[in-house]
Amino acid sequence: MTPLVLATLAIVGFASGFVDAIAGGGGLLTLPALALAGLDPVAAVATNKLASTFGSGSATLSFWRAGKIEAAMAPAALTAASGAALGALALPLVPRAALAEALPVVLIAVAFYFAFAPPLSEARRPARLSLGGFAATLAPAIGFYDGVFGPGAGSFYMVALVVLGGLGLTRAIAGARFANFGSNIGSLAVYAASGHILVPAGLAMGAGAFLGARVGAHAALRAGARLVRPLIVVMSCAMAAKLMSAPGGLMARAWSFSFGG
8 A cells, every 4th residue: 555545544544533432433434445445345344443443442541541431331341342252253144234224223213312312411310221231231232233233333332321321421422432442352353363454554544543532532521512412413324324325225225216226
């Protein structure tokens, strides 16, 4: 890869890291960029995991230094890593087409929740699920999904921590980044063993993602719900639209049916 391509990937990584640190959905930027750089789909997904690990690790470090990550989230990060490793190993057996059909509905539901829910605050609310329960159930389940498919995993961690864990908004974002870092590490280990990662591209994009995630985490700490809420809505809708318009997706099939394409 030429220095210009690597520099472009680093810039895209910065933008992705910024968005991911706040709302998730950075793969909407990184995966097309890696494809345009000439990577085949498997190599693009594997290389993206390397870059994403830098971004989620950087955001986790920033939130940890700010005192926003609960110590009790550590088991959730570990179980998310285990779930993601299993998901990556089970990739050939999982009906990804069915996931692609169902996921836009879930992402739109996430967007509606953050758009119309009561104002999100930093106050802690009564938990319906303890952080230990989250580590035992939802963290490995979302991690498995992240290893198999991936889009929206960070948003799913965050919604679970807000709605069920009762965490305030910033602590939920921080906990979601920590869990996402775990699932990125777990799936990255499997992809690394497969030999599909293009290391120069992953490191260039990862360097940008590391810096972008630091900026994004600090922006989330400063702006809170004023920034986080609209960005989650936008990114969730963008991910849903991307999945529905992909070849074989709902919008693509509707277009084909209507116009005989």
